[in-house]
Amino acid sequence: MRPEKSRVPSPSVAAHTQPVREAELSLQSIHRVAEQGDTFTSDHDTMASAVHDHFMAVFGVSDSLDGVVDFEQHGISQADLSHLEQPLTEEETWAVIQALPPDRAPGPDGFTRAFYKSAWNVIKDQVVAGINAALFGDARAFGRLNGALIVLLPKTADANEPSQFRPITMIHSLAKLVSKILALRLAPRMM
Secondary structure, three states: OOOOOOOOHHHHHHHHHHHHHHHHHHHOOOOOHHHEEEEEOOHHHHHHHHHHHHHHHHHHOOOOOOOOOOOHHHHHOOOOOOHHHOOOOOHHHHHHHHHHHOOOOOOOOOEEEHHHHHHHHHHHHHHHHHHHHHOOOOOHHHHHHHHHHEEEEOOOOOOOOHHEEEEEEEHHHHHHHHHHHHHHHHHHHHH
């Protein structure tokens, strides 16, 4: 039996890659943000407030809607959607995993399509049971999966104003699976 090679880089390799890692980390951090005009801040709380205020102004807060929409008045008949409430099957879940984009960033749970594909034989029963529990059973803990990370991606290399960042939302992989499953089940009714 041949011994496995060490996965720890040699000191010479580590010495060469360290500056690269530090440069990557510096690119992944926001060091300063313009508050008002030409005034910059590097204080974390002030930057967070400036970014929050900017995106609240851009996206706003939704108003509550009062009233009822009469779909039949608009020529939309009632549809039987009971198939949406059928328990999830292993085959349906696997098809959804296969359809997920391969190059997406992981969410707060750190799981990607590659993880699900490589570990499927080990985790399939727990994944299917977890999704069925979230959709049709005791969903008290589903709120924890419904959380997400909002990450700001710079639009330019020297981004330092809130408007120069693009927000993306990184949701839990299980929530991605649930939404994709429901979307695929609902798609034939949308045509």
